[in-house]
Amino acid sequence: MSDGALFKPEKDFSKEADKVLPEAESIAKKDIQKGIDRILSLEKQARQSSDLATTSRCLITIVTLCKEAGDWSLLNEQVLLLSKKHGQLKQAITNMVQAVMGFLDDTPNLETKLSVIEALRTVTEGKIFVEVERARITRILSNIKKEQGDIKSACDILCELQVETFGSMTRREKTEFILEQVALCIRNGDWTQASILSRKISTRYFARKPRKTPEQIEKERKEQEEKDKKRSAGEPEPEKEDDVTDLKLRYYEQQITLAKHEDKYLEVCKHYRQVLDTESVENNPDQLRAVLQRVIYFVLLAPYDNEQSDLLHRINQDARNSQVPRDTALLKQFTIPELMRWPIIEQQYGEHLCSTDIFSKTADSTDPKAHTRYEGLRQRVIEHNVRVVAKYYTRITFPRLTELLDLSDEETEKYICDLVTKKTVYARIDRPARVVSFEVKRGPDEVLDEWGNSMKGLLGLLERVGHLMQREEMMARISGKIDGKDSTVKQKKAIKR
Template sequence: MAEQISSLQETDSLTKDPKAQEDFSREAAETIARASELAAAGRVDEAVEACLIVEKKARQASDGSSASKLSCHVLKMFKEKGRWPDVHEYLQLLPKKRGQLKRAIIDMVQMAMKWLDDTGSEEEKLRLIGTLDAVTDGKIFVEVERARLVKLLAGIKEAKGEVDEAAKLMQEVQVETFGAMDRREKAEFILEQMRLVLARQDFVRCQIISKKINPKLLEAEDFQDLKITFYSFMVRYWLSEGDHMQVAKCFWSIFSTPSVKDSKEDWMDSLQKYLLFLLLAPLDNEQQDMLHKLRTIEEKKMDKMPLFKKILADFLQQEVVAWPMPSGAQLQAHEVFQEKPYEGGSERWGLLRKRIIQHNIKVVAQYYTKIGLVRLAEVLAVTEDECEKETAELVCAKSVAAKIDRPAKEVTFGEKKDSTALPSVWNQDVQKVLDLVNESCHLIQKERMVAAAKAKVR
């Protein structure tokens, strides 16, 4: 417990000033007024010297308010006279003074950041950013300001085409550890990091950065726009990995956003992409479960999209789906199967054909225990080699139990019977027969008793 208290005290000393020993507010106000008159008369250096004398007294007495006002006024006088070299010099000099108070440094940095758009030239703006970066470096109480400066500098570099440099700058700042930064601003900063690493095709680092955002945070009402942005970035990441199931889940998260559901155009777009990427995912139990839930939960919305409702029904029913599909041209025109906004549209169209073939194989497995390879290829409308390849892939994925006899050109569906399990199967069959015999005897006895009772009554 004592160690925790000591640790808290040390942290507090890094972010707060000691208690003021003396109040210099009146003397500071008088000095600022007199310095303003001297500066108006062109005697800026005298005004600065007068301010620094009182600033030193306030600093030594830990009067943060007065020291801050005097330090800021010094910088302001140089800025108003357009003496930018002096602004840079004193902006670096004042924070380095012995015992300088944190409030003074914070106020000077925040004030100087407001001048970034008033520098008059991009070169001077970059110099001021560099000066502020040097001032804020290593100071925990201005870590938020430093992060904003880095973000601004990264934006300038990106505008010049230096995307790699911009991404590296942003990665150096770990905003997830900043306690003073607002949670929305923190999330926006992390999303900017993700955007820049995606721009340089660094997908591994994008996945690492995405772990810094808690998905539960994105469910807040004021985070809806950030949630859409986050999952849009994750779609690009999972596409690079070729994981269409995760891509589908990302679009479902976008579809589940209240602001998206309020717009018919938005929810139709996200729901269509969710369904198409779900169909491109491997044919396993998870995919089938999600398809059934989509048909059940969003039935009314699917009714407004007849084409996609028909495709969903085709994949859920135990019937062979024809290829090419009757609505193939209309479906192929969808942006999921185009090169923009996501590259690889033609590959995804080929993958859809592959999933339909695999679906058809699973349907055939429901109705046949043995079928000729030639006949199976004919049903699937593919070559024998492709039929064999897709069947083998499903067997390896354990989606279908089958055995291919290549010399005989036959495919046998169903699990191989285990010899050790046969006695158990026989035992169950015998038990069923005995149960039926016992039940039949009971019914016969019941009928005899009923017939005997009727005979007595007569």
């Protein structure tokens, strides 16, 4: 097979092709094999002379004759034979494969279509110069399997492609392939593979680009025209910038599904914030309110830590929250170090929360985790109350603590133990005395360091007081001497008079 380099053919067979191909077409109407043999003799001469244009015409004409005759098995046979010819030009094979791909919609039945697809996949296997065509054929086969309900086969067929390594495929098409691979893995229940595949997409591709002024657009157009004039014939065209909003929304929808499956609520919140930073969402009031609600809900559901607390306060400062006032009021209560009684919270916000698809007071068949998230919100309210109590109390009796938290003794002890294990609060429970101590016990080194710092501060104050006293004494002496000199001068002046 030829290496595919572009060079001038040894001989131009275009005139012969103009004469032979119409004759072969007329012969093929009576005997298709004789018509193909007539073309093959010309194809051999053109191929040996590296005449790409004529070779491509011959190959495309042969497969077209087979298609028009309705002999699909002969078409598959000719595709395999022509691709294996000695010294066959790579671009000619590419042109033939592209032509046959255009015939797929004209196949009489699904079985014939699958046979043509299999022939094309055999021809394109292991050939870099037709990697994009192979990927598209494989995608068609995967879609057929998906329509038949065989999700596993569709997933296996499509996921065998490593499209991120294809240099001749546009970035948008690569992203579409990977998104479809992830979607099939999710439907197949292969969450690990879906997570791995999704990492192949760089989120920088979805970054929101600043709007360009008409002057900038005109300047870029002129620069592009200059580059097009200087570009050589074999050099591929540069990829044009296009709107990737649809890909961005699909990507983050899949990321939200993956994060929800693993109950990573903070990641879900971050993904919704990226969706929020989309022009189409910002311009749609209904979508904007729905996304704002979910940003608030999932940051509240996330376990407490420094990152969650920081994100919580930043979300609370978003001016767009005015569009969801009830959810904003709930969010604000988590930013204030005051107790939140769960019965009151449930009474005020329970019906509103359960009106969405995120929460449910009962186990819902449509989303089994909706009830789990509602219970998780109750847990976050209780944990917030425990942190508030630990902030204001050093010691508290167990009956009083259970009263403040609206919990039983067992639940109170459970929540305190969980927060102590997570190192969110420090607490020690004295069961016989029924007392909880939130005071952090300091070690000898800490006590000694504090005593040393206190003594250092005290000595500093004493030294400063000594300096001030000495200063006052010196000022008093100086003022006394000045007063003595003034009285002596006055006496001398009086004597002279």
